[in-house]
Amino acid sequence: MGYTLQFGAIWASFDKLMSGLAIGLGLAIAAVAIGTCFGLLAAFASVGLSRIGRMIVTCYVMVIRNLPLLVLVLLVYFALPQAGIRLDKYESFIGALALYSGAYLTEVFRAGLTAVPKGVVEAARAIGLTRIQTNVFVTAPIMLRNALPSLGNTFIGMFKDSSIAAAIAIPELTFQARKINVDTFRVVETWIVASGLYIAACFAIASLLRRLERRFPKF
Amino acid sequence: MQTFLDQVWIARWPLWDGFLLTIEIAISAIVLGTVVGCICGIQLLFGPAISRLLFRLYVDVMRGTPVLVLILAAFYIPSVVGISLNATQAGILALSLFAGAHIGELLRGALQAIPPGQAEAARSIGLTFPQTLTYVLLPQALRSALPPWINTGVELIKGSSLLSIIGVGELLLKTQEVIGRTFMTIEFYIFAGLLYLAANISLDQLGKMIERRVQGR
Numbered sequence: 001m002g003y004t005l006q007f008g009a010i011w012a013s014f015d016k017l018m019s020g021l022a023i024g025l026g027l028a029i030a031a032v033a034i035g036t037c038f039g040l041l042a043a044f045a046s047v048g049l050s051r052i053g054r055m056i057v058t059c060y061v062m063v064i065r066n067l068p069l070l071v072l073v074l075l076v077y078f079a080l081p082q083a084g085i086r087l088d089k090y091e092s093f094i095g096a097l098a099l100y101s102g103a104y105l106t107e108v109f110r111a112g113l114t115a116v117p118k119g120v121v122e123a124a125r126a127i128g129l130t131r132i133q134t135n136v137f138v139t140a141p142i143m144l145r146n147a148l149p150s151l152g153n154t155f156i157g158m159f160k161d162s163s164i165a166a167a168i169a170i171p172e173l174t175f176q177a178r179k180i181n182v183d184t185f186r187v188v189e190t191w192i193v194a195s196g197l198y199i200a201a202c203f204a205i206a207s208l209l210r211r212l213e214r215r216f217p218k219f
Numbered sequence: 220m221q222t223f224l225d226q227v228w229i230a231r232w233p234l235w236d237g238f239l240l241t242i243e244i245a246i247s248a249i250v251l252g253t254v255v256g257c258i259c260g261i262q263l264l265f266g267p268a269i270s271r272l273l274f275r276l277y278v279d280v281m282r283g284t285p286v287l288v289l290i291l292a293a294f295y296i297p298s299v300v301g302i303s304l305n306a307t308q309a310g311i312l313a314l315s316l317f318a319g320a321h322i323g324e325l326l327r328g329a330l331q332a333i334p335p336g337q338a339e340a341a342r343s344i345g346l347t348f349p350q351t352l353t354y355v356l357l358p359q360a361l362r363s364a365l366p367p368w369i370n371t372g373v374e375l376i377k378g379s380s381l382l383s384i385i386g387v388g389e390l391l392l393k394t395q396e397v398i399g400r401t402f403m404t405i406e407f408y409i410f411a412g413l414l415y416l417a418a419n420i421s422l423d424q425l426g427k428m429i430e431r432r433v434q435g436r
Contacts, residue, residue: 003300066373066419068380071391071412078398079405163285167384174287181291187299191292199283 009184010193016180020173021197027090027172028159031097032105035158036151038098039105044135046110057106064103069164072096077168093165101158108154112147113139145216152209156202163198173197223406230397237393238414244307244379244389248314249372255315256322261352263327274323281320286378289313294385310382317378318371325367329360362433369426373419380415390414 010017042060045053064072076099077092087095116139124138125131144151166175177194181187227234262274281289293313297304304312333356341351383392394411398404 062420063416066377066416066423067412068377068391068415070380070383071408071415074391074395075405075408075412079408082404160283160285163287164381166287174285174291177288178291181295185299187295191288191296195280195284195288195292198285198288199280202283 003188005189006186007189007193009186010180010189013176013180013184014193016171016176017173017193017197020171020176021201023170024159024162024165024172024174025201027094027097027162027165027170028155030094031162032101032155032158034094034098035101035105038102039109042102042106043109043113046106047113061103061106064100069096069100069161070167072100073164073168089165089168089170093168093170097158097161100161101154104154104157105151108147108150109143111150112143115146116142145218148209148213148216152206152213155209156205159201159205160198223403226397226401226403226407227410230393230401233393233397234390234410234414237388237390238418240307240387241376241379241389241391241415242418244311244314244382244387245372245375247311248318248375248379251311251315252318252322252371252375253368255319256326259319259323260326260330263323264330265348265352278320278324281317282324286313286317287381287384289317290381290385306382306385306387310379310385310387314375314378314382318375321371321374322364322368325364325371326360329364330356332363333359365430365433366426369422372422372426376415376419376422 042057046057048054073093073096076087076096077089080087080092120138120142121134124134129137162172163174165172166178169175173194177190181190184190259274259278262270263278266274290310290313293304293316294306294309297309297312337355337359338351341355346354379389380391382389383395386392390411394407398407401407
């Protein structure tokens with residue numbers, strides 16, 4: 001024992017931690033933005049008419065949800081070059097996280113879709129909107145509003161998972177914390193500060209999302 | 220393909236050991252996490268104010284921090300405060316704390332979802348609080364908490380892959396070692412992925428089977 005807390009060394013490299021936090025947020029935003037496209041496509045396909053489409057979506061969701069993210073990241077970063085696809089570490093991590101979040105978002109959007117009242121869709125059809133118009137102007141907005149809370153949770157989850165980028169040497173928060181840990185040996189302080197930053201960021205995102213939810217009243 | 224199968228055959232024992240260690244880690248973490256989670260869930264609802272506050276803090280900290288940060292913290296911190304844990308023990312500690320918080324929160328939710336009439340009825344026929352908990356509330360709560368509990372198990376198997384970063388020789392690290400020797404990157408990562416998939420899907424199916432048994436009664 002006899003360990004005394006000294007935060008001085010951590011504050012000295014606090015800017016590195018903050019830049020790491022920004023990188024983590026950037027990775028999560030990019031990945032969830034792409035993942036949202038995947039998720040929307042897959043969700044519409046999973047309630048669509050094509051049987052093959054539904055089967056592909058089921059397989060995609062099942063495989064990704066049961067695969068560790070780290071395996072996916074390593075596969076994209078280290079294995080794809082063997083197949084002739086070269087991505088830098090940021091691209092490959094965003095790609096892997098987008099694929100990963102896409103599977104979770106598929107579930108989120110599918111739940112949102114099934115919660116759209118049938119009467120609304122029938123009403124849209126009755127006033128003469130085409131199928132595509134109904135989907136774009138009626139179903140999609142209601143579905144997005146329904147899915148907003150889970151979408152927010154998925155985003156927070158993906159932000160936390162951006163820590164795995166440290167495994168392929170992307171200098172985000174966990175990577176920087178580990179470096180400071182090894183450089184200064186202020187072990188306890190480093191991890192207190194790093195996890196404090198993650199928690200603060202998660203709470204900030206959560207309260208921001210709650211304000212967004214209040215802006216758009218539930219249908 | 221033939222050479223890949225040969226390489227798998229050559230590496231079968233390391234890969235098998237890694238797979239077993241992955242399963243062992245996940246089982247230890249779910250057992251310890253369930254113990255912590257049961258205490259945590261009951262304390263969150265029925266504990267005195269001070270322990271409610273402490274457990275709420277514990278749950279929020281664990282749920283707000285990435286698993287990888289928990290693992291690294293559990294790996295580095297014990298040694299400087301004079302506790303010696305090896306990498307595997309540190310990893311199990313981190314995963315158990317993580318699982319404990321999640322299970323605590325989902326048990327709290329399940330307990331809260333039981334209509335208050337149940338507890339009132341139990342009190343009115345003269346059961347003490349521990350009796351109410353063991354004979355009335357927990358059996359119902361555990362039943363409805365089963366699906367998310369299985370889900371936590373899947374998360375733990377997935378999370379155990381992160382222990383490769385602190386040098387625990389589980390499936391992913393063994394795979395990386397084999398890749399370092401054979402340079403068959405795609406093949407072996409996909410192979411490891413399939414093993415994880417098989418473990419998780421069978422756990423999922425097991426969960427569904429138990430669920431059907433429990434709900435059938």
